[in-house]
Amino acid sequence: MSASEQRQGVNQAGRESAAAKPRWKILLVRPESVTFVLLILATIVASHLSPFFADLGFILESSTYYIEFAIVALVLTLVIIAGEIDLSPAAMMALTACIFGTVLKAGAPVPLAMAASLVSGLALGAFNGFFVTVLRLPSIIVTIGTLILYRGLAQVLAGDKSIGSFPSWFVGIDYRMVGIVPVPVIIFVLASIALGLFLGITIYGRQIYQIGTSEMAAIHAGIRVRRIKMGLFLASGLVSSIAGLMTASRLGSVRYDLASGGELTMVLIVMLGGTYIFGGRGSILGTFLATWLLVIIATGMTVANIAINAQLTVMGLLLIVSIVATNWIYARSQR
Amino acid sequence: MLRNKWMLVAALGASLLTGAAYAADPVKIVYIPKNTGNPYFDSIIKGFEDGCKKLGCEFTTVAPATAEATSQIPFLTAQLQRGVDVVAISPNSPDALNQVFDRARSKGTIILSVNSDMPGNEDHRDAAILPVDFTKTGPSQVELLGSQIGYEGDIAILSATTDAPDQNVWIAAMKDTLEKDPKYAKMKLVTIAYGDDDPQKSTTEAEALLANYPNLRGIISPTTVGVAAAAQVVETAKKADKVKVVGLGTPNQMRRFIENGTVDAFQLWSPYNEGLLAAYFAVGVKNGTIKNEAGTVVEVPELGKVTIGDKSVLKTQADLTTFDKKNIGDFNF
Amino acid sequence: MSLVRRLARAREAGILVMLVLFSLVVGLIEPRFLSGETVRIVLLAIPLIMVAAMGEMMVLLARHVDLSIGSILGFSAIAAGMVFRDHPEWPLFIGFAVAILSGAALGFVNGLIVTLFRLPSIIVTLGTLSLYRGLLFILSGSKQIDPNDIPEPIIRMAQTSPFGIPWIVIIAFAVALATWLFLTFTQVGRQIYAIGSNPGAAPLRGIRVVPVTILVFTLSGALAGLAGIIYAARFGYVNPGITGVGFEFTVIAAVVIGGVSINGGIGSVAGTMLGVLFLGAVQVALPILGVSGFWQNAIYGGIILIALVIDRTVRAGGIRGLLARGTA
Structure with a gap:
């Protein structure tokens, strides 16, 4: 499977030379199309694996478990295109959600608790951004440190307890439907469109690509690199707290271990979507498609009663295969 | 409102796919332990398996890799989609599964909390099977x-x-x-x-x-x-x-x-007996031979009579078992 | 060279001062901490971290990171445990060999993927972290290796030896010594430093970057495998879902606090040993002080960040240099 997708990708990428190409061509000849083909393949395979799979309502319902990570992955896509990475969003989700729960439990009304969660998300993002843009430390290791720190602080704050008893209007965002589509999915689609436009047609979007392609060149071109990077880390913190609130609403309770291991899922989504790990290339469309690919694969395996052993193995393999494939496509196209 | 309608459609779809569940079909039970690779839960699974062998119910077990609060949810949803009649679960969180439980029960699925209860959230499950007083x-x-x-x-x-x-x-x-x-x-x-x-x-x-x-x-x-x-x-x-x-x-x-x-x-205590009791109880309730209310007596051949207690709690044994040099050779779990 | 060495020395001294200060402060609050018993507990707690840390240190020196060592440790411990359980008649060294070789094989795969496709090791090993955990579940059939199945001599390794000090402690220090000899006196060892200091220039100096990098990952895996045996000895059983989970963060914290630079090229065995010792002291101090275990992760995360800032400050030539460049 991977060999053919790589070959296909190479053929496409081979035709792509530099940035100056008509827009339709840039859209068509990219790793995203590989993701799209895989998505269709996965759907067919999953339908054959289990007769219970092909049910749109079920797939949409199951998607809400991954959508929270996917919304963060959209912003993570921008961060990675800009040549940085953030491994701490899952921990930020947990910490901000625990802050929400704690503030609420202390007697504050829900809007205030939500505000506290969002502000703390910004603060955590700013903390990451400070290390990266002011102290100029590599984001990959800084966010490993903050991943442990934030998760640890969530544990200190909430202990091992489940904080729950939220008001009923706040609980169950995944059961609120528009047609047959759960609200989180709507949010995800809207966020994808907004960020896709931001990255595709605004000057900031172009600057993000430039920073990722060559930071030196970007600085010389007068782009305020550090400000944009700081903005991206802030956005990452903010979107993590939004995702954390969505999880809190879905579960009706929060605990320090919420979203644990989510960093793997987020990075996996971005990589599956064909974003280049070294920055400068990638798209929201790819991340959007990859989200559904992941939903199909994960849900398909679970409903087919495939044991978690195999699932962990497949997820790990997928991550490696997807970066190897993407990397290969881009390396070819650079020649 | 809308949600209910869709549940109905989903339920219809599911029953169409599974070929309409009528009474003669074997009861389908799934057990979801806290996490995989935990030997304690392997004994519970053994109890379920042996119980189902005798009762003729269909038993499967699936488990997440970690005992994190939310890790069981995707498995739970997938099992409901597969149309199981009874979900027995050792919940990783006393409250994070409430919403999914509620929806499952509205479709007629029986939820049993096995090995530990959900304090304060008892009305989100049908009964709890506890190992001991x-x-x-x-x-x-x-x-x-x-x-x-x-x-x-x-x-x-x-x-x-x-x-x-x-x-x-x-x-x-x-x-x-x-x-x-x-x-x-x-x-x-x-x-x-x-x-x-x-x-x-x-x-x-x-x-x-x-x-x-x-x-x-x-x-x-x-x-x-x-x-x-x-x-x-x-x-x-x-x-x-x-x-x-x-x-x-x-x-x-x-x-x-x-x-x-x-x-x-x-x-x-005996985790094995928990699985056994849960299987007998589940099949009985599903087939209508056991009324799930305080005071009902459930009879399990190997265990004797177990009375359903307050809040639908069943206990497999009254006192703890003590293991020492004399008897440890008799146990393997 | 002499500058690097002086920097390393200064760092080691710094960690030593921190360790002494920490012990004194804890000792002031809780005098029981400064006892022979504490030394014994710390010595028992550190071999597991120390052995794996030597491997992770070499990976970091080469300007890479290995996040998969926790899963490798689990895999090797399960593999060895299965040998012990299923073939009690085989000599013990076979279990050792299985642990070390399976660890080396998994590390080799990491190194191969990283070098062959020129990918960032942190992402690759994030993937293999999940992959290897999945494989170990499959290998073990999700079954735990019970205390009964671990041979008596293995468990006694955590208790005694002919010299009065438990074997696992002796093994840990022997590994540290061997690592030091390797890094100091072999050409390959010195090349690891060279690659980390300047990966671009290394080939120009005749260093074959790819094989050396693969070797580093293989060694890291092999040492994580050996740590798997130490785990079995110390805790007496191996569980597929528990053994080694989150271990990578403890080890990375120990290594970076020991002054090994995340940017490669700087770091020493002595520093890493002190880092491990410091972490061991923290681990033991928390329960003696009666601090909740919930603090442990927050403290590890904080330690990593502080070590990063110190690293950056030293590189920039002091706080003034850091700020000067930082605001430029």
Whole structure:
């Protein structure tokens, strides 16, 4: 499977030379199309694996478990295109959600608790951004440190307890439907469109690509690199707290271990979507498609009663295969 | 409103796919333990399997990799989609699964909480299958340790996490027993340590207990990870004669310490019987032969009669089983 | 070279001062901490971290990171445990060999993927972290290796030896010594430093970057495998879902606090040993002080960040240099 997708990708990428190409061509000849083909393949395979799979309502319902990570992955896509990475969003989700729960439990009304969660998300993002843009430390290791720190602080704050008893209007965002589509999915689609436009047609979007392609060149071109990077880390913190609130609403309770291991899922989504790990290339469309690919694969395996052993193995393999494939496509196209 | 309509459609779709569930179909039961690779739950699974063999129900088990609060949810949803009749689950969180449970029950699926209950959220499940009368765990453990140290001296508790609900109930009962029963007047609880059910932390905590309290006579550890760690530490420090370790452990985990004399006795119940009882109860309720209300008597050939208690709680046995050199050879779980 | 060496020395001294200060402060609050018993507990706690840390240190020196060592440790411990359980008649060294070789094989795969496709090791090993955990579940059939199945001599390794000090402690220090000899006196060892200091220039100096990098990952895996045996000895059982989970963060914290630079090229065995010792002291101090275990992760995360800032400050030539460049 991977060999053919790589070959296909190479053929496409081979035709792509530099940035100056008509827009339709840039859209068509990219790793995203590989993701799209895989998505269709996965759907067919999953339908054959289990007769219970092909049910749109079920797939949409199951998607809400991954959508929270996917919304963060959209912003993570921008961060990675800009040549940085953030491994701490899952921990930020947990910490901000625990802050929400704690503030609420202390007697504050829900809007205030939500505000506290969002502000703390910004603060955590700013903390990451400070290390990266002011102290100029590599984001990959800084966010490993903050991943442990934030998760640890969530544990200190909430202990091992489940904080729950939220008001009923706040609980169950995944059961609120528009047609047959759960609200989180709507949010995800809207966020994808907004960020896709931001990255595709605004000057900031172009600057993000430039920073990722060559930071030196970007600085010389007068782009305020550090400000944009700081903005991206802030956005990452903010979107993590939004995702954390969505999880809190879905579960009706929060605990320090919420979203644990989510960093793997987020990075996996971005990589599956064909974003280049070294920055400068990638798209929201790819991340959007990859989200559904992941939903199909994960849900398909679970409903087919495939044991978690195999699932962990497949997820790990997928991550490696997807970066190897993407990397290969881009390396070819650079020649 | 809209949601209900869709549930109906989904339910219809599911029943169409599975070929319309009528009474003659075997009852489909799934058991979702806390996490995979935990030997304790393997015994429960064995109980389910044997029960279903006799009753002719269809049994499957699926498990997440970690015992994190949300890890069971995708499995739960997928099982409902597969059209199971009964979900037996050892929940990783007392409340995070409430929404999914509610939706499952509205479709007619029976939810059983196995091995631990969901305190405060009992109305989100149909019944709970508990291994033992939990009010007896605390006093029983105190007595076991007391009998080994002549009811005299400093003792400590090594628990799971500070917020572990079951352990905290037992610890409260232990404190109560030590305070009120004059038999234990000379036993002094010096501290409670928490090893978070992590082998490394439990080991360090147990070592700190020995270092901090040179006059320590005994450790009670009401958690399988903790009691094994405490036994290992006492053995390593060569203090098995001086410091007695008791607690809740599985025979396979503790056999070595019983055989080499590090531990005289420990306690537990039969997880196997939990699975067995749950299977009989589930099939009975699904087929309408058992009424799920307080006072109903459930009969399990191997277990005898079990009466459904308040809040639909069933207990497989009244007292804890004590394992020591004499009987440990009879158990393999 | 002499500058690097002086920097390393200064760092080691710094960690030593921190360790002494920490012990004194804890000792002031809780005098029981400053006892022979504490030394014994710390010595028992550190071999597991120390052995794996030597491997992770070499990976970091080569300007890479290995996040998969926790899963490798689990895999090797399960593999060895299965040999012990299923073939009690085989000599013990076979179990050792299985642990070390399976660890080396998994590390080799990491190194191969990283070098062959020129990918960032952190992402690759994030993937293999999940992959290897999945494989170990499959290998073990999700079954735990019970204390009964671990041979008596293995468990005694954590208790005694002919010299009075438990075997696992002797093994840990022997591994540290061997690592030091390897890094100091072999050409390959010195090349690891060179690659980390300047990966671009290394080939120009005749260093074959790819094989050396693969070797580093293989060694890291092999040492994680050996740590798997130490785990079995110390805790007496191996559980597929618990053994080694989150271990990578403890080890990375120990290594970076030991002054090994995340940017490669700087770091020493002595520093790493002190880092491990410091972490061991923290681990033991928490319960003695009666601090909740919930603090442990927050403290590890904080330690990593502080070590990063110190690293950056030293590189920038002091705080003034850091700020000067930082605001430029």
